[in-house]
Amino acid sequence: MTIERVIVRNYRTLYHTDLTLGPGTNVIVGDNESGKSMLLEAINLALKCQLSRRPAAYELHPFLFNSKTVADFIQSHRSGKPQPPPEILIEVYFRDDKALAEFKGTMNSEMLDRPGVVLRVKLDDNLKEQYAEYVKDPTGFNSIPVEYYEIEWLSFAGGPLSSRATPIKSVLIDPSSIYNTHAANRYVVEIVRDYLTKVQSVKLALSYRKLRDEFQGDGDITAINADLASKTGLISDKVLSVAMDVTSRASWETGVMPHLDDIPLTLVGKGEQNAIKVKLAMEASNTCDVFLMEEPENHLSHTNLNRLISKIISKSDGRQLIITTHSSFVLNKLGIDNTIMFDGSSGVRLKDLPAKTFAYFKKLPGYDTLRMILAKRSILVEGPSDELIVQKAFYQKHKALPLEKGVEVISVNSLAFKRFLDIARLLKITVAVVTDNDAKEAAKTVNYAEYAKEPNITVCIAKNDLWPTLEPQLLHANGRKKLNALLGTDYPDNDSLLNYMKLNKTDVALALFDNVDAFTVPDYIQDAIQ
Amino acid sequence: MPFNNRVILACAGSGKTTAIIDDACSDSAHRSALITYTINGASELTKIACERHRAVPAYTTIDTWYAFLLSHFIRPYQTQLYKPRVSRLLFIRGQTARFANAGNIDKHYFASPGQIYLDKVSKFACEIIEQTGGQPVRRFEQIFDRLFIDESQDLAGYDLELVERLMKSETEVVLVGDYRQATYTTNDSSKNKKYARAAIVDKFKEWETAKLCTIEYQESSRRCVQEICDFADQLYPNAAKTQSKNLKRTGHDGVFAVERRHVGAYCARFEPQSLRYNRTFADAVGHPINYGAAKGMTFDRTLIYPHGPFRKFLGSGKLADAGKDISKLYVAVTRARQSVALVVEDGASLFNLKVFVP
Numbered sequence: 073m074t075i076e077r078v079i080v081r082n083y084r085t086l087y088h089t090d091l092t093l094g095p096g097t098n099v100i101v102g103d104n105e106s107g108k109s110m111l112l113e114a115i116n117l118a119l120k121c122q123l124s125r126r127p128a129a130y131e132l133h134p135f136l137f138n139s140k141t142v143a144d145f146i147q148s149h150r151s152g153k154p155q156p157p158p159e160i161l162i163e164v165y166f167r168d169d170k171a172l173a174e175f176k177g178t179m180n181s182e183m184l185d186r187p188g189v190v191l192r193v194k195l196d197d198n199l200k201e202q203y204a205e206y207v208k209d210p211t212g213f214n215s216i217p218v219e220y221y222e223i224e225w226l227s228f229a230g231g232p233l234s235s236r237a238t239p240i241k242s243v244l245i246d247p248s249s250i251y252n253t254h255a256a257n258r259y260v261v262e263i264v265r266d267y268l269t270k271v272q273s274v275k276l277a278l279s280y281r282k283l284r285d286e287f288q289g290d291g292d293i294t295a296i297n298a299d300l301a302s303k304t305g306l307i308s309d310k311v312l313s314v315a316m317d318v319t320s321r322a323s324w325e326t327g328v329m330p331h332l333d334d335i336p337l338t339l340v341g342k343g344e345q346n347a348i349k350v351k352l353a354m355e356a357s358n359t360c361d362v363f364l365m366e367e368p369e370n371h372l373s374h375t376n377l378n379r380l381i382s383k384i385i386s387k388s389d390g391r392q393l394i395i396t397t398h399s400s401f402v403l404n405k406l407g408i409d410n411t412i413m414f415d416g417s418s419g420v421r422l423k424d425l426p427a428k429t430f431a432y433f434k435k436l437p438g439y440d441t442l443r444m445i446l447a448k449r450s451i452l453v454e455g456p457s458d459e460l461i462v463q464k465a466f467y468q469k470h471k472a473l474p475l476e477k478g479v480e481v482i483s484v485n486s487l488a489f490k491r492f493l494d495i496a497r498l499l500k501i502t503v504a505v506v507t508d509n510d511a512k513e514a515a516k517t518v519n520y521a522e523y524a525k526e527p528n529i530t531v532c533i534a535k536n537d538l539w540p541t542l543e544p545q546l547l548h549a550n551g552r553k554k555l556n557a558l559l560g561t562d563y564p565d566n567d568s569l570l571n572y573m574k575l576n577k578t579d580v581a582l583a584l585f586d587n588v589d590a591f592t593v594p595d596y597i598q599d600a601i602q
Numbered sequence: 603m604p605f606n607n608r609v610i611l612a613c614a615g616s617g618k619t620t621a622i623i624d625d626a627c628s629d630s631a632h633r634s635a636l637i638t639y640t641i642n643g644a645s646e647l648t649k650i651a652c653e654r655h656r657a658v659p660a661y662t663t664i665d666t667w668y669a670f671l672l673s674h675f676i677r678p679y680q681t682q683l684y685k686p687r688v689s690r691l692l693f694i695r696g697q698t699a700r701f702a703n704a705g706n707i708d709k710h711y712f713a714s715p716g717q718i719y720l721d722k723v724s725k726f727a728c729e730i731i732e733q734t735g736g737q738p739v740r741r742f743e744q745i746f747d748r749l750f751i752d753e754s755q756d757l758a759g760y761d762l763e764l765v766e767r768l769m770k771s772e773t774e775v776v777l778v779g780d781y782r783q784a785t786y787t788t789n790d791s792s793k794n795k796k797y798a799r800a801a802i803v804d805k806f807k808e809w810e811t812a813k814l815c816t817i818e819y820q821e822s823s824r825r826c827v828q829e830i831c832d833f834a835d836q837l838y839p840n841a842a843k844t845q846s847k848n849l850k851r852t853g854h855d856g857v858f859a860v861e862r863r864h865v866g867a868y869c870a871r872f873e874p875q876s877l878r879y880n881r882t883f884a885d886a887v888g889h890p891i892n893y894g895a896a897k898g899m900t901f902d903r904t905l906i907y908p909h910g911p912f913r914k915f916l917g918s919g920k921l922a923d924a925g926k927d928i929s930k931l932y933v934a935v936t937r938a939r940q941s942v943a944l945v946v947e948d949g950a951s952l953f954n955l956k957v958f959v960p
Contacts, residue, residue, distance in 0.1 A: 083873075173741055173744035173745045174745050176678060176744075177677065177678025177679055177741070177743050178678065178679050178680075178682065178734075178737075179677060179678065179680070179681055179687065183681045183682065185679070185737055227685070228678070229673065229674075229677055229678035229741070230675050230676075230677025230678060230680065230688070231671070231677065260711045455774050479865055593690075
């Protein structure tokens, strides 16, 4: 039982989102703020009708609505063209499965005949009057009146759902959102509780209660209570005594603390804590169909992350895993072909690449590809000397190295440029290519034309066939005199200088990189570092 | 024969309801739906299921006809025809929206957005099946292996069309009913009017001829003693004679006339449940129940207040005198295990009836 597709409208950062998911592992990457976490939260909300582990109805607040949606709504009222009250919509489509037939129907926005669930946050029909009052004065409100909203939670068959009988069991593993000790402890205890068998948890509850009873029967406690009883009238007219809390709140869950090597879990290192939470959650969720996991790399060292990822792979075992990450390591481990590039509205997967390109990367699951996928922006260059020159040029212009600005400069065999550009085109990654003209500028321009027309791709080819590669371009831009000075050489003519540069490419690039004085950046490189 | 469907025509007190509940609840390999008309009927099914099987098992669904239609035949695939979620019924009798033709879906089927007319529910279900190329039926087949419909003599109008479609599906359909107790129709659609009430048997027979189902007869009553069975059989002279399986004797068994002046004494001695035609019989003793409402109920002894035609029948013994509500009379007479007392005027002349003497 797996999720095939998710449609979200107006939920937090997800204005209009439509994402297709694979049946196995789905690694979701994308910029910060693109809504990756929101996506997991939305899926979890629609599957369980829960927010922050509480019934969603208690957690409604105006900021659940997308800010653009809210702004449009308010604007519409102020401009005299009032729109109806906005609704949040989350639809989760499942792959067709006989076991899910009861949840099957076409009651979804796509009118597809699929099993699925839909959660709507909408105006409560019984409170239309109050709502009308609320919007009467268009200048009098700045948000959506969630007080008049209700949650409608239905299957695609139009039947109401109950949180105890959800079609697909999911678990959201989100260690980063647990910020205080109490919450962290509760989180782990909940997972432990899920992990224990029925018999085990009954035994645990019984032992806990026995311990409380023993406390009460203890001689010293009895004496203390007798003493307190003798003070009746002093403090209150009623008899005062001490006892363990026996209300239902005081079940073992609140009184028991998980320990690791005899150290209370809350005092163990953050990284270990998170790893434990993730592993426990996966272990506890044998009955679970879908794992939603947020950035497992948080707070973990490389070795621990490695172990954790191996664990995740072995435990998820054929079940659907939807995971967000910023780590190229996680991405590489979980399989680059499972990657979904998510931009908040839709996702593209590498499987959709042209067959040749996909085969190329399948053979070479290069770290460089991941760098490009995860970077905000990338500049592809032909070799190490080009890389140094571009780095320095970038520094001269922006007073910061590319990496500090989230820009990756990646050195790629020039024959592979097109493969990378295929990915960039598909995933809408911002990328610039810096390449020599090899004395065939016109031909190269034609060659790259199909990519250059993409708004996210800049192709920067060295100008003028007279200066076919980086070195002549540098010489042309700076002149012999300046270059001699920068390199600490003294060649009398252009040919000998150029000859030296060509024979010592890397040294030349390094010298320019290290030199505190600026060099003049050739135009085509200038174009790439904008 | 490709279809395993059955229609079980049973007499009153045959234990038919108990039998289908046992069938549905003891077969964990198959998912069953047990459907009846009224909410009371459904809670009666639940009650019996709990008494005999401790709880309604997960693989058994008990529901009312309309709730069942809404959740499996209307809502899942309504979107092609109608957008607002069909959330409730408008319980009005008679034919609704007669001047809005069926193409005008909003007006023809719906009283207000999401509120469907009672007499149009099964029609709309059939329309959805038609328009979607049978999607609801395929979904239904995936969920349920067997469908039992209790009190199926109450099916009417497009209900019959829908049941016919389901009989052609993978799901096994079992209809249980007693046409003699067709006191009530689920809706007043003009469709299939000729099969209304007792004539529904003709429809069942058509299905049998078309090899959609077989018809079984259960003519033995576990409830009523033979004398009561015989008396009730007079109301349907063309039906097979009922055999009683109730051999218990109490010293006062069978059908008796009780003169009005002796009602008090009779009640003091036998403590019968009183039954009346309708609330206009306000002088009925005890806590009387209307004939129609007593369907499905069992008592040891009953005291029946006959209405005009029934009184006439008691005097003449001619069925033609008994009026149109034969089915209600049949229900009323067949509630008691041991004795039925009929209240008559003092000194009334009666056809072939023992008179109670205190």
